[in-house]
Amino acid sequence: MKKPDYGVDAPGVTLILVLFSMAGAGLALFAGYYPSGTWSSSLFSFGIWAGAVCFLEAVLMLLYARFGKFRHRNRMLKLNKIRGHEQVLDVGTGRGLLMVGAAKQLITGKATGIDIWSSKDLGNNKKELALKNAELEGVADKVNIETVDITSNELPDNAFDLVLSNLCLHNIKSKEQRERACKEIYRVLATGGTAIISDFRHTGQYAAVFEALHMEVIKKGPYLLDTFPPLRVVVAKKIC
Numbered sequence: 204m205k206k207p208d209y210g211v212d213a214p215g216v217t218l219i220l221v222l223f224s225m226a227g228a229g230l231a232l233f234a235g236y237y238p239s240g241t242w243s244s245s246l247f248s249f250g251i252w253a254g255a256v257c258f259l260e261a262v263l264m265l266l267y268a269r270f271g272k273f274r275h276r277n278r279m280l281k282l283n284k285i286r287g288h289e290q291v292l293d294v295g296t297g298r299g300l301l302m303v304g305a306a307k308q309l310i311t312g313k314a315t316g317i318d319i320w321s322s323k324d325l326g327n328n329k330k331e332l333a334l335k336n337a338e339l340e341g342v343a344d345k346v347n348i349e350t351v352d353i354t355s356n357e358l359p360d361n362a363f364d365l366v367l368s369n370l371c372l373h374n375i376k377s378k379e380q381r382e383r384a385c386k387e388i389y390r391v392l393a394t395g396g397t398a399i400i401s402d403f404r405h406t407g408q409y410a411a412v413f414e415a416l417h418m419e420v421i422k423k424g425p426y427l428l429d430t431f432p433p434l435r436v437v438v439a440k441k442i443c
């Protein structure tokens with residue numbers, strides 16, 4: 204039977220790192236042909252070190268995509284106990300990693316995944332593949348997948364008990380638009396609901412926007428052992 208596949212994040216970045224590591228090795232080989240002198244020894248060391256660092260980063264990114272993201276998803280889901288009747292939103296669901304994880308814990312509730320399906324952010328990023336994963340995981344009847352940009356105003360007010368998001372909001376380039384995305388997350392959360400937002404940068408900004416909206420905010424991470432780039436999590440509860 205086919206297995207679910209949650210894809211590789213930022214495949215272009217991983218490819219560039221592999222190419223740089225090959226270029227580093229090439230540079231070291233080239234320098235190695237010349238008799239050892241100051242410039243050839245320096246070039247050799249630079250090629251070896253730059254190549255090794257890029258190679259290590261590419262390997263860590265692939266390890267996160269294959270193993271770490273499941274541990275991180277479980278960690279995020281443990282931060283807010285799902286009872287089974289909630290409405291859950293996964294912002295930037297991609298192939299449905301968090302949406303499916305939440306749906307597995309739902310009884311009458313529903314998990315909605317929204318995305319704009321950018322293949323730069325996730326390899327082979329398609330709505331149909333998110334649905335396919337939900338089918339393979341046996342939760343297709345508990346999910347709802349929609350093409351929605353989180354900075355748009357398309358989702359209803361106070362509609363979700365739990366909003367999840369992993370590695371999505373940093374893809375929004377401008378600070379103003381990221382702030383808008385955080386405000387949208389606040390708007391669609393029901394009072395008493397929780398947002399759990401994970402990212403490798405700008406988490407300080409997300410926390411500040413949520414705090415300004417009088418949410419109760421806790422910051423967690425970075426998780427250095429099983430995420431790469433190291434992820435931090437902002438947990439924000441809407442209390443009024």
Ligand SMILES: C[S@@+](CC[C@H](N)C(=O)[O-])C[C@H]1O[C@@H](n2cnc3c(N)ncnc32)[C@H](O)[C@@H]1O
Nearest residue numbers: 295296297300318319320321324352353369371
């Ligand atoms: C790195 S992928 C992570 C996917 C998934 N959350 C995971 O952890 O496997 C980031 C996702 O965010 C989506 N995305 C980027 N900007 C978005 C936006 N403004 N609104 C909704 N989704 C967005 C991308 O299309 C992509 O699927």
